[in-house]
Amino acid sequence: MIDIEKLSDNAHRIVVMAEFRQADAEKLVEFAKQRNAAGGGGHVLIDVTATSDFTLSAVAVELAHVPALLKWIYGLDRIAIISDDDWVRTGARLESALLPGVSYEVYDDDEADAARAWVLGSSDAPHKGAFHELDLGKPGIAAYELSGRLDREESERGVAAVRKRMEDPACTRLLLVIRNWHGFDLDRLLSRDVLAGKLEVANKLKRYAIVGGPKWVRVYAEFTSHFVKSEIRGFEADEMDLALAWLESE
Numbered sequence: 001m002i003d004i005e006k007l008s009d010n011a012h013r014i015v016v017m018a019e020f021r022q023a024d025a026e027k028l029v030e031f032a033k034q035r036n037a038a039g040g041g042g043h044v045l046i047d048v049t050a051t052s053d054f055t056l057s058a059v060a061v062e063l064a065h066v067p068a069l070l071k072w073i074y075g076l077d078r079i080a081i082i083s084d085d086d087w088v089r090t091g092a093r094l095e096s097a098l099l100p101g102v103s104y105e106v107y108d109d110d111e112a113d114a115a116r117a118w119v120l121g122s123s124d125a126p127h128k129g130a131f132h133e134l135d136l137g138k139p140g141i142a143a144y145e146l147s148g149r150l151d152r153e154e155s156e157r158g159v160a161a162v163r164k165r166m167e168d169p170a171c172t173r174l175l176l177v178i179r180n181w182h183g184f185d186l187d188r189l190l191s192r193d194v195l196a197g198k199l200e201v202a203n204k205l206k207r208y209a210i211v212g213g214p215k216w217v218r219v220y221a222e223f224t225s226h227f228v229k230s231e232i233r234g235f236e237a238d239e240m241d242l243a244l245a246w247l248e249s250e
Contacts, residue, residue, distance in 0.1 A: 001016070001017045001018050001019070001020075001021075001024060002014065002015070002016050002017075002020065002024035002027055002028060003015045003017070004027070004028075004031055007045070007116075007119065007120060008120055010041065010042035010043060010077075011042060011043040011044070011045070011078075011119050011120055011121075012031075012042070012043075012044050012045070013044075013045040013046075013047065013116075013119075014028070014031075014044060014045070014046045014047070015047045015050070016046070016047070016048045016050070016051045017050040017051065018050065018051070018052050018053075019051075019052055019053045019054065019055065020051060020053070020054035020055070020058050021054075021055050021057070021058050022055060022057035022058050022060075022061055024058060025057075025058040025059075025061035025062050026061055028062075028069075029061060029062070029065045029068060029069065032065075032068050032069050032071075032072035033068050033072075035072050035075070036068060036071050036072055036075070040071070040072065040075025040076070041075055041076065041077060042076060042077060043076065043077055043078035043079070043080075043119045043120075043121070044076055044078075044079055044080070044119065045080045045082070045115055045116060045119040046079070046080065046081045046082070047082045047083075047112070048081065048082065048083045048085075048088060049082055049083055049084050049109045051083075051088075073099075073102055074101060074102060076102075078105070078118060078119055078121075079102070079103065079104045079105065080104070080105045080106075080107060080115040080116075080118055080119050080126070081104050081105070081106050081107065081115075082107045082108070082109060082111070082112055082115050083106070083107075083108070083109070084108060084109040089106045089107075089108070092104050092106045093106055105118060105126040105127075106149075107149070107182075108148075108149075108180070108182050110180055111127075111148050111149070111182065114126070114127060114128070114129060114130070114148060125151075125153050125154065125157075126151065127148055127149050127150065127151045127153070127154045128153075128154060128157075129148070129154075130146060130147060130148030130149060130150060130154050131144060131145075131146050131150065131154055131155075131157065131158035131161070132144065132145055133145075133161065133165075134175070134177065136175070136244075138248075139168075139170055139171065140170055140171055140172060140173055140248075141171070141173040141174070141175055141244075141247055141248070142162060142165040142166065142171050142173070142174050142175070143174075143175040143176075143177070144158070144161070144162065144174075144175070144176055144177070145176075145177045145178075145179060146158075146176060146177070146178045146179065146181070146213070147178075147179040147180045148180060148182055149182040149183055149184065149185070150183075150184040150185070150188060151184070151185040151187075151188065152185055152187045152188040152191050152194070155184070155188040155191065155194045156188075156191055156193045156194055156197075159193060159194050159197035159198060159201070160193070160197065162174065162197070162201050163197050163200060163201060166200075166201055166204050166205070172204070172205060172206040172207075173205065173206060173207045173208070173209075173247045173248075174201070174205050174207070174208045174209070174230075175208075175209050175211065175243060175244070175247060176208070176209070176210045176211070177211045177212055177240070178210065178211065178212040178213030178217070178237075179212065181212075181213045181214055181217070199228070202224070202228035202229070202230050202232075203228050203229045203230070204229075204230075205229070205230035206230060206231065207230060207231045207232075207233075207246065207247050208221070208225075208230050208231070208232045208233075209232075209233055209234075209235060209243040209244075209246060209247050210232070210233075210234045210235065211234075211235045211236075211237060211239060211240055211243045212235075212236070212237035213237075215234075217234075218234025218235070219234065221234055222234055233246060
C-alpha cells in the first residue's frame with residue numbers, strides 16, 4: 001500500500017506500508033508524471049519503515065516507466081528516505097552515490113522529525129541537531145548529547161561548539177552521551193576543522209567521558225588517550241552517575 005500526502009506547496013510525503021504491489025507502483029508512476037508535467041522540482045520524504053515486501057509485477061511497472069521516474073527524481077531538490085532496515089538505508093546511500101546529481105539523505109525511524117524538518121525547509125542542514133549541548137549545572141564540565149547521524153556539517157558545528165566552550169579556563173572536563181548512534185558520513189574524516197578541532201580539545205581537557213554508544217567507539221577513544229594529554233574513559237549507557245563521579249574526581 002502506498003499513501004502520498006502533500007506537506008506543503010513544494011513538498012510531499014510518500015509512505016509505503018506492508019506489501020508494495022502493482023497498483024501502488026502505478027500510483028507512484030502517475031504521481032511522478034503529474035509532477036513532471038507541473039515542472040518538477042520540490043522535495044519528497046519517502047517513508048518505507050512499514051514496508052514488508054514487494055511484488056514482481058510492481059517492479060515490472062517501475063521498470064517500464066524508468067524514464068518518467070528518473071526525470072522526476074533528477075528534478076527533485078531534497079530527497080529524504082526513512083527506514084528502520086539497515087539494508088534499505090545502505091542501499092539508498094549506495095544508490096545516491098551511483099546516481100550523479102541525485103542526493104539522498106537517509107534517516108533511521110527515530111529521526112523522522114529531522115527528516116521532515118529538512119524536507120519542509122525548516123532546517124538548513126539534513127542532520128542538524130544530532131549534536132547538542134546538555135545543561136548539567138556544572139561549570140567545569142562541558143556536556144553534549146549525540147542522537148542521530150553525524151555528517152560533515154554537523155561534525156564541524158559540534159567541534160566548533162566544544163572549542164568555544166573550552167575557551168573558559170575553568171572548563172576542563174567533557175562529557176559525551178551517545179543516545180542513538182546512526183553512524184557518520186565518511187567525508188567528515190576529511191574535514192580539517194574536525195581533525196584539528198578534536199586534537200586541540202583533547203590536548204586541553206583533563207578528562208573526557210563517553211557514555212553509551214557502540215563499544216568500539218569507547219574502546220577507540222580510550223586507545224587515543226595514549227597520544228593526547230587528556231584522560232579518556234568509556235562508560236555503558238546506564239553508568240552516567242559513574243561517569244560524572246569520575247569527571248569530578250581529581
